[in-house]
Every structure is written in C-alpha cells, then in structure tokens.
Amino acid sequence: GVRQGFGGSAAAGDRASVTLPRPSSAAPALPRGVALDVPGLTPYLTPNRSFYRVDTALRVPDVPIDGYTLRIHGMVDREVELSFEELLSLPLVERRITLTCVSNPVGGRYAGNAAWLGIPVRDLLEEAGVRDGADAVKSTSADDMTIGTPLQALTDPDRDALVAVGMNGSPLPLEHGFPVRMVVPGLYGYVSATKWLVDLEVTRFADFKAYWSTRGYSVKAPIKTSSRIDVPRPFQRVRAGRVPVAGVAWAQHRGVRRVEVRVDGGAWDEARLADEDGIDTWRQWTWTWDARPGNHTLEVRATDATGEPQTADRAPVAPNGSTGWHSVNVTVT
Known part of the structure; x- marks a missing residue:
C-alpha cells in the first residue's frame, strides 16, 4: 500500500526534488488572440496558487514518492502496478484543460484553466486489457475518497483524459493532488478529478457506489454550458x-x-x-x-x-x- 499521512512534509520534500520529463506530445502553441486585454478579466491560464480547490480533505494528504504505487485492476486481463518513476518514464502528453466543480454556483469561481502533463488514461487501460461488460472506473485517493467515471470517457481517443503528474509546468502542488491525480475534460470533478490517486478499478456502475453518488449527486455528470x-x-x-x-x-x-x-x-x-x-x-x-x-x-x-x-x-x-x-x-x- 501507499504510505501516507496528514500534515507531514515528506511529499513536500519529494516534490521539490522532482524534475518533470518533457512531454512526447506538447500542447499546441497558444493562439495569439486567446487572451483579451481587459483589466479585471480572469486570466486565460489560472496560476497554480489561485486555482480553485474543492475536496473533502480537512488536511492535505502527505503522499511521498517512496513507496508510491498506482494499481490498475478489476475487470482487466492483467493487473498493473506502476511506481511514480515508472509513470514518469511513460510517454507523457501536455494538454490545456479547464476544470469545473459541480458545486460552482451560477457566476461562481470554481473553474480554472491549466496546462496538465500526464499519461493518457486510455494507454494505461489498454496495457491492463479491459474486459467486456465493464462500463466504469472507480478511482480511489490516498485518503480513501472514491470517484466513479464512465469508462467510455477514459478510453475515448478524442478525449484527453489524463493521469496527471504536472500542472502549468511544475509537479502537481500538494493541495492539487501530488504526486498523481486524474483530469478528464468535460466532466465535473466529482466524477473525474481524483486527487492523490492510488487506485483504478475497472468495474461496472451497478457494482459500486462512489462517495458523492451516495450523497444526492448524479452518477454521471457532463459539464453544462x-x-x-x-x-x-x-x-x-x-x-x-x-x-x-x-x-x-x-x-x-x-x-x-x-x-x-x-x-x-x-x-x-x-x-x-x-x-x-x-x-x-x-x-x-x-x-x-x-x-x-x-x-x-x-x-x-x-x-x-x-x-x-x-x-x-x-x-x-x-x-x-x-x-x-x-x-x-x-x-x-
């Protein structure tokens, strides 16, 4: 299992020592007119320090690299376990993706745009070999938060769902999921954006209940315009x-x-x-x-x-x- 605690400093020390590899597929150059010059307008790219944070962790989990493992199992042909170093050795892609929290009210600030570096989830699932009949992936954090994501959104070749290790050119900030988190375009965070990620179980929605789906929220949640x-x-x-x-x-x-x-x-x-x-x-x-x-x-x-x-x-x-x-x-x- 992954050694983790609360209020510690092991992860902070590890983060300071991480050098992220260059992506094998970099994000395209920003269009010249992507940012408007209007005083008071939200910046096009959200700095890490001001990116919104919404989660259930009263204290940020301390998840050091030493002993870290991402486990992929369930309805698969081969169980896969990857250390943080092994994740960094895989082909990484960089994509700009806007995240939105389901708790964002009309006109609210729980949305932010960042450049994320990570491994396509579909590549990891392909390595494990997804079996017929599966329709969901249950992801679990180091502090036991569970999130359910439609399998189709994670295997879609036209959707850049990532197991992310970097944010805006730096290792993930501790409060945004260091060392590893999920980022899935087009889905509210409570069904896609697991921070401090340690486990991906390929399964069926009929066979589990994720944290928020037992608290009055829908099982599936595409982001609304x-x-x-x-x-x-x-x-x-x-x-x-x-x-x-x-x-x-x-x-x-x-x-x-x-x-x-x-x-x-x-x-x-x-x-x-x-x-x-x-x-x-x-x-x-x-x-x-x-x-x-x-x-x-x-x-x-x-x-x-x-x-x-x-x-x-x-x-x-x-x-x-x-x-x-x-x-x-x-x-x-």
Missing part, C-alpha cells in the same frame, strides 16, 4: 459612456460558439470572443456597453459549438450542476 461576467463587478459604480463588459464562458468537450449580453432584459447583443484554444478550455469574451446613468442589470448567456444555448432555467448545484444566466447589477453615474 456556462458563462460569467467578471467585469464590471457586482454593484460596481461606473461612469456613463463606453464601458467594457467581459468574462469567460465554458462548455468543455463541446466548445463555445457564441456569447451574448443584454441590459435590463432587452435585446441580446453578441460579444466578441477571444480566439479558441480548444474545445476543452474556456473562452474569454468582451462587449462594449454604451452605459447611461442609472441602475442596470447585465446578463450573459453562451451557446456551445453544437448550437445548444445555455438555459435560463435556474437549478441548484445538486444533483449535477447549476444552471441559469449570470447577472450583475451596476450603477452608472
């Missing part, structure tokens, strides 16, 4: 005239086709989108408002690349993600 206004801030006072309105929109693994803004329930007007990096990342947007004095409400909505618009219907975060249009109230003087 969402958009957010970052600028201006709620209840901000702005001067009359041309006012920049800007934010981010996401529809991971589908992509964002359009973002629209309206004022005081009026006609929708199309915003300008930043260049697209990929369908698994968010897009910044901006719109210029000819603001007149008074109290006003700004609203935003997005349409994904399939042509499906973001719903106006308000829904809470449970059981599978919030919905509704984000709005901010501002005063123009």
Whole structure:
C-alpha cells in the first residue's frame, strides 16, 4: 500500500526534488488572440496558487514518492502496478484543460484553466486489457475518497483524459493532488478529478457506489454550458459612456460558439470572443456597453459549438450542476 499521512512534509520534500520529463506530445502553441486585454478579466491560464480547490480533505494528504504505487485492476486481463518513476518514464502528453466543480454556483469561481502533463488514461487501460461488460472506473485517493467515471470517457481517443503528474509546468502542488491525480475534460470533478490517486478499478456502475453518488449527486455528470461576467463587478459604480463588459464562458468537450449580453432584459447583443484554444478550455469574451446613468442589470448567456444555448432555467448545484444566466447589477453615474 501507499504510505501516507496528514500534515507531514515528506511529499513536500519529494516534490521539490522532482524534475518533470518533457512531454512526447506538447500542447499546441497558444493562439495569439486567446487572451483579451481587459483589466479585471480572469486570466486565460489560472496560476497554480489561485486555482480553485474543492475536496473533502480537512488536511492535505502527505503522499511521498517512496513507496508510491498506482494499481490498475478489476475487470482487466492483467493487473498493473506502476511506481511514480515508472509513470514518469511513460510517454507523457501536455494538454490545456479547464476544470469545473459541480458545486460552482451560477457566476461562481470554481473553474480554472491549466496546462496538465500526464499519461493518457486510455494507454494505461489498454496495457491492463479491459474486459467486456465493464462500463466504469472507480478511482480511489490516498485518503480513501472514491470517484466513479464512465469508462467510455477514459478510453475515448478524442478525449484527453489524463493521469496527471504536472500542472502549468511544475509537479502537481500538494493541495492539487501530488504526486498523481486524474483530469478528464468535460466532466465535473466529482466524477473525474481524483486527487492523490492510488487506485483504478475497472468495474461496472451497478457494482459500486462512489462517495458523492451516495450523497444526492448524479452518477454521471457532463459539464453544462456556462458563462460569467467578471467585469464590471457586482454593484460596481461606473461612469456613463463606453464601458467594457467581459468574462469567460465554458462548455468543455463541446466548445463555445457564441456569447451574448443584454441590459435590463432587452435585446441580446453578441460579444466578441477571444480566439479558441480548444474545445476543452474556456473562452474569454468582451462587449462594449454604451452605459447611461442609472441602475442596470447585465446578463450573459453562451451557446456551445453544437448550437445548444445555455438555459435560463435556474437549478441548484445538486444533483449535477447549476444552471441559469449570470447577472450583475451596476450603477452608472
């Protein structure tokens, strides 16, 4: 088993000594127009220090490299066990992927975009040999959190599901899962983003219950199309005239086709989108408002690349993600 504790420093020391290999498949160069120059707008890439963290660990698990093993078993032809060093010796890919927590409310901040380095999960499952009849992978963390992920999402050749070891060019931060975590584009974290990963069991959804599926959340949870206004801030006072309105929109693994803004329930007007990096990342947007004095409400909505618009219907975060249009109230003087 993996030796782990809480509040220790072994993992911190190990992390400082890790040199990540260069990826065999690097992320494509960032498009020139992927980031808009609007003061107050969320950065396109989220720095590690400000990336959101949502988990059940009251203290960050201390998972040192010495003795670390990732076990792959269950409905497979061959059980596979890999040390951290063996994982680093495999062909690594780098991909930019936006993660979103199911607990993100409308307009919330529990979303972030990073460059992840890791091994495609499908490669590891192919090495183990998945047997017929399996439809899920139960992943387990060093502190015994269990998460269930659809097998199809992990074996899809067009989806970059990763067993990740790096984040934005550095080893995973301790609080983001060092030494190893999962990253799966297009699925909320509670069904995909296991941190401090130690075990992958190929199985069937009918044969197990993951942590959150016993607490009122759906077993399967694709990320819903969402958009957010970052600028201006709620209840901000702005001067009359041309006012920049800007934010981010996401529809991971589908992509964002359009973002629209309206004022005081009026006609929708199309915003300008930043260049697209990929369908698994968010897009910044901006719109210029000819603001007149008074109290006003700004609203935003997005349409994904399939042509499906973001719903106006308000829904809470449970059981599978919030919905509704984000709005901010501002005063123009």
